[in-house]
Amino acid sequence: xxxxxxxxxxxxxxxxxxxxxxxxxxxxxxxxxxxxxxxxxxxxxxxxxxxxxxxxxxxxxxxxxxxxxxxxxxxxxxxxxxxxxxxxxxxxxxxxxxxxxxxxxxxxxxxxxxxxxxxxxxxxxxxxxxxxxxxxxxxxxxxxxxxxxxxxxxxxxxxxxxxxxxxxxxxxxxxxxxxxxxxxxxxxxxxxxxxxxxxxxxxxxxxxxxxxxxxxxxxxxxxxxxxxxxxxxxxxxxxxxxxxxxxxxxxxxxxxxxxxxxxxxxxxxxxxxxxxxxxxxxxxxxxxxxxxxxxxxxxxxxxxxxxxxxxxxxxxxxxxxxxxxxxxxxxxxxxxxxxxxxxxxxxxxxxxxxxxxxxxxxxxxxxxxxxxxxxxxxxxx
Amino acid sequence: xxxxxxxxxxxxxxxxxxxxxxxxxxxxxxxxxxxxxxxxxxxxxxxxx
Numbered sequence: 001x002x003x004x005x006x007x008x009x010x011x012x013x014x015x016x017x018x019x020x021x022x023x024x025x026x027x028x029x030x031x032x033x034x035x036x037x038x039x040x041x042x043x044x045x046x047x048x049x050x051x052x053x054x055x056x057x058x059x060x061x062x063x064x065x066x067x068x069x070x071x072x073x074x075x076x077x078x079x080x081x082x083x084x085x086x087x088x089x090x091x092x093x094x095x096x097x098x099x100x101x102x103x104x105x106x107x108x109x110x111x112x113x114x115x116x117x118x119x120x121x122x123x124x125x126x127x128x129x130x131x132x133x134x135x136x137x138x139x140x141x142x143x144x145x146x147x148x149x150x151x152x153x154x155x156x157x158x159x160x161x162x163x164x165x166x167x168x169x170x171x172x173x174x175x176x177x178x179x180x181x182x183x184x185x186x187x188x189x190x191x192x193x194x195x196x197x198x199x200x201x202x203x204x205x206x207x208x209x210x211x212x213x214x215x216x217x218x219x220x221x222x223x224x225x226x227x228x229x230x231x232x233x234x235x236x237x238x239x240x241x242x243x244x245x246x247x248x249x250x251x252x253x254x255x256x257x258x259x260x261x262x263x264x265x266x267x268x269x270x271x272x273x274x275x276x277x278x279x280x281x282x283x284x285x286x287x288x289x290x291x292x293x294x295x296x297x298x299x300x301x302x303x304x305x306x307x308x309x310x311x312x313x314x315x316x317x318x319x320x321x322x323x324x325x326x327x328x329x330x331x332x333x334x335x336x337x338x339x340x341x342x343x344x345x346x347x348x349x350x351x352x353x354x355x356x357x358x359x360x361x362x363x364x365x366x367x368x369x370x371x372x373x374x375x376x377x378x379x380x381x
Numbered sequence: 382x383x384x385x386x387x388x389x390x391x392x393x394x395x396x397x398x399x400x401x402x403x404x405x406x407x408x409x410x411x412x413x414x415x416x417x418x419x420x421x422x423x424x425x426x427x428x429x430x
Contacts, residue, residue: 006408006409007408007409007410008407008408008409009406009407009408009409009411009412011404013409013412014403014404014406014412015404017403017412017413017415017416018400018403018416018419020416021416021417021419021420021423022419022423024420025419025420025423025424028420028424028429028430029424029427029429029430032424032429032430033429124430157428157429157430160385
């Protein structure tokens with residue numbers, strides 16, 4: 001087929017093409033702007049809603065500001081922070097936080113939940129990754145709930161340009177320029193830096209002001225990445241993490257323990273431990289929809305983790321998670337949830353005054369049997 | 382903030398140059414190429430993508 005057809009260009013064809021480009025841009029804009037709408041959540045009774053800017057005014061009225069939910073039990077105890085959505089392309093992170101937000105009934109201690117840690121990164125997809133924009137769950141009453149599948153990095157419409165080299169302010173560590181938009185390279189943050197760095201600073205102020213005893217930063221990683229189905233612990237968190245790993249092993253949930261490297265800076269498990277009094281723990285589950293070996297990347301892959309390339313890689317012994325046919329999101333949320341519940345239980349063993357007791361949150365068995373959607377609240381309830 | 386305004390002004394300038402070229406161009410397919418270039422420029426100018 002030949003493309004040597006010489007149509008004559010006129011002012012009329014130019015006008016029509018400009019209008020066509022405007023129309024295409026309009027349609028494209030609708031698609032991009034769908035992701036600007038925040039996900040809706042239904043907090044369990046007892047949660048108070050705040051905004052992170054209450055702890056640091058430097059992010060007030062900026063897209064970095066994000067909701068913070070706090071529930072106190074009747075009895076005094078420890079304070080636990082669950083941070084989800086540091087990387088919105090790792091869905092078990094935000095969704096585990098949403099599960100605690102919608103189900104938890106505190107008896108002892110306090111629970112702080114930040115489901116959408118980097119709200120700016122939820123407003124777009126990573127370019128060239130073909131990720132789905134949203135994932136949905138069916139609820140028992142027949143309704144459905146939808147959540148965004150965002151990007152690892154802050155949306156460049158909020159923070160640009162990326163420098164050639166990102167220099168971590170506190171350590172001088174040099175990273176690729178794009179990492180300046182990565183919340184988990186921005187800790188402990190700076191009060192006058194770019195938005196992502198200020199967001200990290202706000203999180204640090206919250207941890208200090210609220211005297212958070214135990215802080216979780218939830219993540220997912222590619223199945224071929226060594227730090228997966230793992231907990232990365234600061235040296236002060238190591239004893240507690242070891243106790244939890246043994247408990248989880250007993251119920252058939254192996255948890256790899258990784259010590260937080262002292263020379264890898266900007267991550268929660270290092271900086272929260274060094275700059276605050278909290279015990280930080282970063283946890284990873286295995287997410288085939290963000291791995292390099294994956295095939296078609298769509299909502300089904302995000303929900304089921306089913307991918308023939310990963311099945312083949314598993315048979316060749318190339319993965320760091322047990323993978324037979326799939327790695328469902330229900331299971332990944334179950335891992336995070338069961339691990340957090342066990343951490344809370346063990347925290348009381350380590351220090352009675354920091355005991356945290358809650359009810360209403362399903363464990364691994366319930367989540368894998370009934371699915372995550374079965375535990376969400378219907379919208380409008 | 383000022384840097385963003387300068388950036389958007391540059392994007393608008395390039396966008397208008399492309400439109401001007403399209404109206405002066407005599408070959409349809411080169412006009413069509415200009416139209417393709419306009420789409421990301423419009424989205425960038427509006428800070429949508």
